[in-house]
Amino acid sequence: LFDEPLSNLDAKLRVQMRSEIKELHQRLKTTTIYVTHDQVEAMTMADKIVVMRDGIIEQMGTPLDLYDRPLNTFVAGFIGSPSMNFINGAAADGGFKTTDGIQLPAVNVPANAAVYGIRPEHLHLDPNGIEIEVVVLEPTGSETQVIGRLGTQSINGIFRERITAQPGSKIKVAPDLSVVHLFDKDGKRVN
Structure with a gap:
């Protein structure tokens, strides 16, 4: 379980650590839950994303599923930078x-x-x-x-x-x- 692990890092180190965590995940082939409010982290690191609002799942799917076919304006506005x-x-x-x-x-x-x-x-x-x-x-x-x-x-x-x-x-x-x-x-x- 990772809970906002990169939030206190500068931009360059965040990108480097994102790659290292993703490589580690691919090598270990283990289930990992990664909590973030940074949608770029979610898009680049996830196999599956769960977008939640007020404890309720708004949409679940692959990063590109959520990007290409958001079910509502909340998901559409959350995924993508700058937003839709x-x-x-x-x-x-x-x-x-x-x-x-x-x-x-x-x-x-x-x-x-x-x-x-x-x-x-x-x-x-x-x-x-x-x-x-x-x-x-x-x-x-x-x-x-x-x-x-x-x-x-x-x-x-x-x-x-x-x-x-x-x-x-x-x-x-x-x-x-x-x-x-x-x-x-x-x-x-x-x-």
Whole structure:
């Protein structure tokens, strides 16, 4: 049983120790329970993840099962860094319309869809896409994180391209439609 074993280490040592613990687990081939609030640790070290809230299991599965098919907004927001974008709105005109009236592309939108979920890394630059206003630009070298505004709602994107936009300027983005997540008003997955 490991209970938050890396929480007091600096970032570089955490990565090194994560690898050592994973290698040890693979070599010993023994059941290990690893408790963490760090979802990167959970994703990189687990064979199976149990996401709990208030002592109740929200979802259990492999890391990629939880990442690709979260059952609710809690799991969707917990798995992934930065977390999934949640855009409020409703099913309309064969797609999804935000509370600001912005039409978002989606396929097979159920009538009870109230939240549009898209991971930041599943947005791409597209001259024919949806216009967002850049609020903050965070270049990290290998990628650029854009914190923006879609109408009155916040939206984050992670792009491999170099982006030179300034705060206040507009960029156009499009979601990968194969990985759009739709949730009802209670946060339960509906697609």
